[in-house]
Amino acid sequence: MTNNAGASRAARGRRPPQGEPVIDRAFALLTAFTEDRRSLTLAELSRVTGTPPSTTLRLARRLVHWGALERDADGRYVVGLRLWEVASLAPRAHGLRRVALPYMEDLYEATHQHVLLAVRDGTDALLVERLSAHAAIDVLYRVGGRLPLHSTGVGLVLLAHAEPDFQDEVLAQALTHEPEGVPLSSAALRRSLAEIRGTGVAVVNRAEPVPLHAVAAPVRGADGEVVAALSVVVPAGHAEPRVLAPALRATARALSRSLGAVTGPPAPAQGSLLRRR
Amino acid sequence: MTNNAGASRAARGRRPPQGEPVIDRAFALLTAFTEDRRSLTLAELSRVTGTPPSTTLRLARRLVHWGALERDADGRYVVGLRLWEVASLAPRAHGLRRVALPYMEDLYEATHQHVLLAVRDGTDALLVERLSAHAAIDVLYRVGGRLPLHSTGVGLVLLAHAEPDFQDEVLAQALTHEPEGVPLSSAALRRSLAEIRGTGVAVVNRAEPVPLHAVAAPVRGADGEVVAALSVVVPAGHAEPRVLAPALRATARALSRSLGAVTGPPAPAQGSLLRRR
Numbered sequence: 001m002t003n004n005a006g007a008s009r010a011a012r013g014r015r016p017p018q019g020e021p022v023i024d025r026a027f028a029l030l031t032a033f034t035e036d037r038r039s040l041t042l043a044e045l046s047r048v049t050g051t052p053p054s055t056t057l058r059l060a061r062r063l064v065h066w067g068a069l070e071r072d073a074d075g076r077y078v079v080g081l082r083l084w085e086v087a088s089l090a091p092r093a094h095g096l097r098r099v100a101l102p103y104m105e106d107l108y109e110a111t112h113q114h115v116l117l118a119v120r121d122g123t124d125a126l127l128v129e130r131l132s133a134h135a136a137i138d139v140l141y142r143v144g145g146r147l148p149l150h151s152t153g154v155g156l157v158l159l160a161h162a163e164p165d166f167q168d169e170v171l172a173q174a175l176t177h178e179p180e181g182v183p184l185s186s187a188a189l190r191r192s193l194a195e196i197r198g199t200g201v202a203v204v205n206r207a208e209p210v211p212l213h214a215v216a217a218p219v220r221g222a223d224g225e226v227v228a229a230l231s232v233v234v235p236a237g238h239a240e241p242r243v244l245a246p247a248l249r250a251t252a253r254a255l256s257r258s259l260g261a262v263t264g265p266p267a268p269a270q271g272s273l274l275r276r277r
Numbered sequence: 278m279t280n281n282a283g284a285s286r287a288a289r290g291r292r293p294p295q296g297e298p299v300i301d302r303a304f305a306l307l308t309a310f311t312e313d314r315r316s317l318t319l320a321e322l323s324r325v326t327g328t329p330p331s332t333t334l335r336l337a338r339r340l341v342h343w344g345a346l347e348r349d350a351d352g353r354y355v356v357g358l359r360l361w362e363v364a365s366l367a368p369r370a371h372g373l374r375r376v377a378l379p380y381m382e383d384l385y386e387a388t389h390q391h392v393l394l395a396v397r398d399g400t401d402a403l404l405v406e407r408l409s410a411h412a413a414i415d416v417l418y419r420v421g422g423r424l425p426l427h428s429t430g431v432g433l434v435l436l437a438h439a440e441p442d443f444q445d446e447v448l449a450q451a452l453t454h455e456p457e458g459v460p461l462s463s464a465a466l467r468r469s470l471a472e473i474r475g476t477g478v479a480v481v482n483r484a485e486p487v488p489l490h491a492v493a494a495p496v497r498g499a500d501g502e503v504v505a506a507l508s509v510v511v512p513a514g515h516a517e518p519r520v521l522a523p524a525l526r527a528t529a530r531a532l533s534r535s536l537g538a539v540t541g542p543p544a545p546a547q548g549s550l551l552r553r554r
Contacts (some may be wrong), residue, residue: 022299023336027343033366059300066304072368073500079367087364088421089310090356091349092487098419102411121358134379142375144365223350235341 024026026059030068030079035145086129092119096184096228096259097129100219103255104131107232110247114233116216118147120162123170125155125229137210137235150189151178153204153216154229160196161218161226167193167231180208200249202231203241211236215244217252222260230255302328303336307345307356311379312422316353369396373505373536374406377496380532381408384509387524390414391510393493395424400447402432404508414487414512427466428455430481430493431506437473438495438503444470468528477526479508481517488513492521494529499537507532512525 028049032040039213040048046056060077063069067082089092097117104115108131125144141147149155151171156235159170171186196202216231230252232244307325317325323333337354338345344359362379365371374394381392385408394406399425418424426432426447436447448463473479481491493508507529509521530540 023303023339023343026300027345030363033363035366036374038368038372062300066300068304070367070369079364080402081367081369081396083360084364084367084370085398085403085421086307086310087356087361089312089315090347090358090361091315092347092358092423093361102409105408105410106386109386119358121362126358126362130383132379133382144362144371195341205284 015113022059025049025055026063029056029059029063033079035142039072039074039078041076045077060171075271088097092227093126093128099258100129100230100255103229103251103258104129104171107230107247107251108133111234111239111244113235113238116141116154116231116232116233116275117219117228118158119228120149120158121146123149125149125152125158127154128228137212137233148178150175150184151204153202153214153231153233156192156196156202157216157218157224157229157231160193160202180206199245201245202229202246205236213239213241213244215241215248217245217248218256219252219259220256220261227259299336300400302326302332305339306333306336306340306357307360308328310356312419316349316351316355318353322354369504370403370405376535377406377507380528380535381406381507384507384524384528385410388509388511388521390512390515393418393431393508393510394437394496394505395508396505397426398423399525400426402426402429402435404431405505414510425455427452427461430479430482430491430508430510433473433479433481434493434495434506435503437470437479445468455511457483476515476522478522479506480522482513482518490516490518490521492518492525494522494525495533496529496536497533497538497540501538504536 005120028051029045032045032048037048042053042057042060045051045060046053049056051059056072060069064077064080067080067085069077069083072078078199091151096119100117104117107115112133113136115131115163116127116135118125118127120126125148127141127143127145127147130141130143141152149159159167173188175184175186175189176182177184190201200217202214202216206212206214212233212235214231214233216229219228219230221227230248232248234244304323305328309322309325314325317338319330319333322328322337323330325338326333328336340346341357344357344362346354346360347357349355353463354543373396375486377394381394384392389410390413391410392408393404395404396401397403402425404418404420404422404424407418407420418429425430426436436444448466452461452463452466453459454461469479479491479493481493483489483491489512491508491510493506496505496506496507497505507525509525511521533540
């Protein structure tokens with residue numbers, strides 16, 4: 001979530017406090033938890049958020065009361081099951097996921113590797129769902145985690161279909177392929193985005209940390225806007241991207257129809273696909 | 278989450294307000310969203326929570342600022358993607374689910390119907406994950422939804438392995454099979470729970486609304502405690518519960534080992550299974 005300093009600034013700019021600093025502090029406590037920091041002691045919570053210990057204790061108790069936080073077996077604070085219960089009603093995450101899951105299963109059965117579903121949130125892609133086999137190659141991303149838009153299959157699809165002003169903003173930055181750290185020119189990225197729109201899929205061929213292909217396609221909502229991206233990630237040599245692309249296109253279109261999108265004739269299957277290296 | 282009146286009482290009983298009523302009101306707004314009420318106008322939020330409109334507006338804005346709420350295309354409030362992002366760190370929900378998903382995939386491939394994963398929360402089972410095929414029979418439960426302990430496969434497993442005092446509390450209530458509304462005697466339920474502990478699986482055969490079998494098995498954490506229940510739900514005639522039971526037991530044990538449980542010799546496979554009708 002937004003960092004606490006930004007939140008406080010916005011609160012000051014807009015209206016008198018009237019109790020909102022308490023909400024800001026409560027959310028600062030909740031957002032202190034990250035993938036690398038899944039459990040925190042009271043002292044850690046206080047230090048990470050810059051909240052006085054007595055205030056931290058009072059707020060943490062209140063959050064535990066609501067089930068937004070829980071204590072684990074060691075007495076450390078963790079994010080609570082009841083926060084997840086409320087959050088499971090978020091339309092852009094679980095709502096979308098609920099409709100998408102059977103389609104993701106179809107793709108999973110065809111590949112037995114990874115199937116990803118992501119939505120755009122700000123300047124990142126947020127991974128809403130991932131189906132993975134036991135024996136699948138390692139991928140870097142977890143459900144609830146963020147992926148770069150410019151160097152992942154789902155990210156490129158979301159970026160290719162974002163509003164032009166937003167694309168310009170991303171293209172104006174100094175970008176590198178992740179995780180390799182190879183610079184990416186804005187002209188090359190712009191060509192890639194046009195190609196993704198033309199072919200209906202993004203193909204990313206990655207050599208590091210393990211050689212893999214990702215093939216991603218856009219998912220449209222009732223108003224025709226791209227609301228998500230669906231992809232499969234397979235190890236190099238497992239299946240050719242050109243074989244996977246039609247399955248991705250067809251499945252993404254079927255899911256789009258389930259979401260109420262009126263899908264036109266399929267995009268032409270020919271045309272060169274994006275090559276990363 | 279806890280209802281607002283309870284939360285306020287607890288706050289009054291424990292310590293002076295010092296701003297916590299704001300947190301209680303904020304969480305009352307968040308918990309106003311339910312499966313049947315996934316989007317709310319400001320007026321509805323105000324009415325449902327009993328919060329004055331001006332306060333509701335102020336708090337809702339603050340929650341939108343933090344991404345805990347969002348406005349949909351119609352301007353209605355919905356639960357936000359960023360709340361889900363934080364909640365995805367909840368160890369008892371997504372943490373468990375992350376470890377369990379490949380095992381659930383294995384069961385899914387064997388049955389192509391429904392595979393459920395649930396944890397106990399208070400007097401309910403909370404559905405943490407569900408894999409379902411396109412063509413699967415209708416089931417009543419969604420991810421993030423609550424299931425009765427005494428009349429579902431996962432619920433019975435969780436109840437059978439709950440602390441004795443808690444079992445007594447549940448058994449003391451007037452219980453009916455849901456959704457049929459058939460009364461369930463505490464003696465019969467107590468026998469069922471003992472049988473579930475003995476055989477290592479719960480089997481529920483349901484006639485309404487569609488004839489189905491559910492077979493469920495316990496999942497243990499590092500300390501040997503039952504932390505979750507795994508089940509498959511199949512239409513009657515699709516596969517016999519006695520055929521599914523060994524797969525459930527084996528998969529639940531494999532998942533338990535992944536969670537750090539030291540699993541002993543398998544439970545005896547013979548023994549009559551619980552029959553619901």
